[in-house]
Amino acid sequence: MIVAKVNETQVLDTPHKLDVRKLYDKDTAQAVHIKLKAGESLIPHITPVDVFFYVLEGTAEVLVGDEKQTVEADCLVESPKDIPHCISNNSNKVVRILVVKAPKPTTKTTLIR
Secondary structure, eight states, rough: OOOGGGGGOOOOOOOOOOOEEEEEESSOOEEEEEOOOTTOOOOOOEEEEEEEEEEEEEEEEEEETTEEEEETTTOOEEEETOOOOEEEOOOOSOOOEEEEESSSSOOOOOOOO
């Protein structure tokens, strides 16, 4: 059995410059844990595969395409491939999110600046 503990997993060096930790990485899927402090946000981007976000803790503002919604803990948000998306923490509390990409991307994510 393989157990990945978030706090014991290395923070990745990503363009977002946030606390992003890869928990699962197989050809069939990839899962990362993102921790957003108050005021932090991902850079809007487009992934070449379907993604879903599961809010573990806190309240996040999620943008998928041209739809923006505030999402609380224990909610799942789908983001189809090739659609711009972003997650922001506009609260004063920590937000933790599990992001799952399926299948694992074989091409790079496109940042939107």
